[in-house]
Amino acid sequence: MDYVAVFVDAGYLFAAGSDALSGKVLPRGATRLDLDDTVEALKDIAERASGGLRLLRIYWYDGTQGEPTLMHRRLARHAHVKVRLGIVDSRGQQKGVDSLLVTDMIALARNRAMTECVLLSGDEDVRVGVQQAQEYGIRVHLLGVGTAAYNQSDLLVQEADEHWFWKADDLKAFLTIRLPTETDGARPRSPEEVDRRLLEVARTEAAEVPAGEREKMSGSIRRTGLRPKEIDRRLLGRAAGEALDGGVLSEEHKRRVRDAFLESLVELHEVDTDEASGCAPEEVSRGRQGAASSGQSAAEQMDDEHADAVQVDEEPALGAGDTAERLVEVARSEAESVPAGRREELIRHIEETGYRPREVDAALLARCSREVLGGRVLDESQRKRARDAFSAALRELLQVAAEPEDE
Secondary structure (H helix, E strand, O other), X not given: OOEXXXXXXXXXXXXXXXXXXXXXXXXXXXXXXXXXXXXXXXXXXXHHHHOOOEEEEEEEEEEEOOOOOHHXXXXXXXXXXXXXXXXXXXXXXXXXXXXXXXXXXXXXHHOOOOOEEEEEOOOHHHHHHHHHHHHOOOEEEEEEEOOOHHHOOHHHHHHOOEEEEEOHHHHOOOEEEOOOOOOXXXXXXXXXXXXXXXXXXXXXXXXXXOHHHHHHHHHHHHHHOXXXXXXXXXXXXXXXXXXXXXXXXXXXXXXXXXXXXXXXXHHHHHHHHHHHHOOOHHHHHHHHHHHHHOOOOHHHHHHHHHOHHHHHHOOOOOOHHHHHHHHHHHHHHHHHOOOHHHXXXXXXXXXXXXXXXXXXXXXXXXXHHHHHOOOOOOOHHHHHHHHHHHHHHHHHHHHHHHOOOOO
């Protein structure tokens, strides 16, 4: 039986689709794709272009900063859909996606797995795949997005056997724009929501680290400032997918989710230790404070035998007075990094509940741990000092902002 296959360049679909609907190319996070309706639209165009041939499958090509995003995982569960992923670099550019598409197109043509295909793309780099597929007798139907071929390579258009278009009305069946000016309830996530989701991702990823490896991993991160490469890729990829709907993480987003991951690892290890020791909470607390007063966590004490070379180069531990002063300095700096428009809302929340939002607290404590104690865990008195200094700095910043300027 003859089959038709569909090849989708997701980057082109989102860019050209947002342009067709809004008049300009928008970031991925400003669009929303209905996956069920998208699959049905692709099946429909494949059937019409091929004259009713049976669908082999839909190949979806996209980039990611690590692990598949939530959208990728949902799409991959659809029948007849195969998700192929390249990478997205630090500048938000896809790498390796076109080569995956070309490789699959040539392999299917060579193996006679399809007799016709629909290609949704505009990139000239995939033209070689079209040429070689045609040499095996495959008819290639090029699908464009918009009212003309201006967003597709001229050479690619010339190479195709037929040229089809999805116009704006076709796109509206499965693609919508999520602008802040809309009144339909769809809007980009607020900074608070993004921070909350980043913290959730960090906790989930930390919880997936085997209990026996948490102490060693957190100790290594504190000493070197680096996470295992595969862990970091998965952490950032999941954060981009679940906090930004597949968008690109900013450097601040990366810092927040990495700090929260380390903090979560430390907390989970402390819980594991409590459960294993069977100590009463007050006994565990006293034991931790004793370790903190000696300038080391239990994990670091265990690592000393294997870290002599590292320890020689470390700066001497700060005295109690210097530590307290540095904690205040870092807390003030963290307060100053809060956008001016958020400070009043944040201090009101702290005063009403007695707590800081979890994502704010995690970022504050992680930064204090890193910059004041070289990555060691803060004891309770140090956490209290940092939190109090953070709240005091927020109030001071609000007071300064409220004072009239001298003429």
